[in-house]
Ligand SMILES: NC(=O)c1ccc[n+]([C@@H]2O[C@H](COP(=O)([O-])OP(=O)(O)OC[C@H]3O[C@@H](n4cnc5c(N)ncnc54)[C@H](O)[C@@H]3O)[C@@H](O)[C@H]2O)c1
């Protein structure tokens with residue numbers, strides 16, 4: 001792709017960068033508690049009912065209060081999106097791409113400010129927030145360029161006296177439903193993929209992180225996006241989510257979130273609503289139960305470091321997080337001991353303080369669910385580290401490691417989505433890969449080995465959408481490691497990959513005889 005390079009990560013050991021982030025945090029702190037309206041057809045609409053967004057590390061601190069869309073307002077947004085589609089679909093792809101490039105530039109100028117919102121609203125430590133913002137910029141730069149490459153369609157053959165073309169045209173109105181764990185990157189990436197391809201959007205962000213989404217819509221407006229192309233409609237998943245998914249004018253749904261909600265959307269979207277004249281397209285990126293496999297011939301320090309970073313980065317709240325480890329028996333004790341040491345040395349606390357490696361989980365429901373899994377883990381394995389939690393100030397769950405877990409145990413099979421990792425032993429490398437595959441998910445996985453033949457075996461047999469060798473299993477980069485999973489991890493749409501935009505368009509063949 002022409003001139004695309006991913007956004008570099010900030011080095012916070014450089015004093016200037018550290019000071020800039022502290023300034024950004026101060027700026028954001030001075031703006032906490034504001035009210036944010038819905039944006040429908042460019043109009044700001046304030047509702048009585050609000051979604052209140054809190055800081056998970058200081059659970060009484062209000063980040064902002066966001067108006068909440070009702071079904072009536074969702075319907076109004078649908079009408080506005082329908083109206084805007086008629087003109088937006090005719091806007092040249094170059095101009096649509098330009099809006100993305102300008103938005104990327106605006107965000108780059110305010111990079112630490114956006115990251116500071118993520119630290120406050122999602123509890124992201126500095127490096128995790130910085131990576132989330134960098135990924136949002138990457139999506140804008142990458143999808144903008146990809147649209148320029150696709151704007152004239154693909155080449156097909158013509159014959160004498162016949163001219164054939166194969167062009168991509170937009171689909172229509174897309175419902176974008178995004179998760180809280182990458183509240184900037186995934187929300188922005190899924191929105192702009194739909195927009196740059198000529199569609200209009202109703203964006204329903206996650207209810208725990210709506211403020212950063214509002215800030216992003218402001219950037220799109222500043223970059224020149226016409227009214228009604230993206231409509232901001234935060235609301236209850238069950239009420240507004242179902243209404244929009246079922247709506248006959250909905251042409252496609254781009255969902256990222258849990259398995260259960262993804263399956264529900266897929267099922268509802270398959271039912272015809274009165275007046276509907278198409279089969280709705282569903283892009284669904286869902287959960288994971290991701291494994292790191294450690295071979296006997298491996299760099300064991302690299303293995304332990306990769307496990308700890310992948311399991312506990314952003315408190316394990318990544319669909320890509322390492323939540324299971326399979327170690328070949330010859331090196332099992334060594335690796336478990338080192339994982340224990342590293343885990344016990346992690347610093348935990350408020351993410352505004354960059355000395356803390358790990359902060360909180362997102363909210364009280366997550367805190368409760370993860371705490372319950374820790375209790376289940378105590379009956380299913382040997383507690384090696386952590387096992388405690390404290391929600392007196394914020395939702396802190398301590399990084400937890402269980403060893404000697406049976407491959408069939410619940411903590412080995414169910415997505416916990418928190419800082420909990422389960423370790424099991426395998427007799428051989430082949431058995432380790434079998435255990436890794438023994439889950440309904442298939443998102444990410446990693447193999448740590450120096451054995452070339454075993455790497456090749458894993459390349460064929462380890463059934464995941466993103467497979468990594470001799471590194472951890474998180475941190476895919478847009479345009480470098482297209483991201484998406486198999487089986488119950490979703491529709492393998494591969495966000496940030498060369499095929500992603502085609503999912504938002506339909507191809508039209510024209511053949512002219514002359
Ligand atoms: N595969 C990926 O690329 C990827 C990326 C990030 C997160 N995830 C997954 O997301 C989950 C965590 O995110 P979450 O807790 O926000 O997930 P979630 O499924 O609870 O919510 C995701 C979004 O769906 C909305 N929603 C809830 N019920 C709905 C309904 N009935 N109709 C329409 N929308 C509805 C929510 O409000 C939110 O905006 C984890 O399972 C994680 O693995 C996957």
Ligand SMILES: N[C@@H](CCC=O)C(=O)O
Nearest residue numbers: 318319320474475476483
């Ligand atoms: N793309 C991210 C995960 C996104 C889901 O949570 C990664 O590769 O770690």
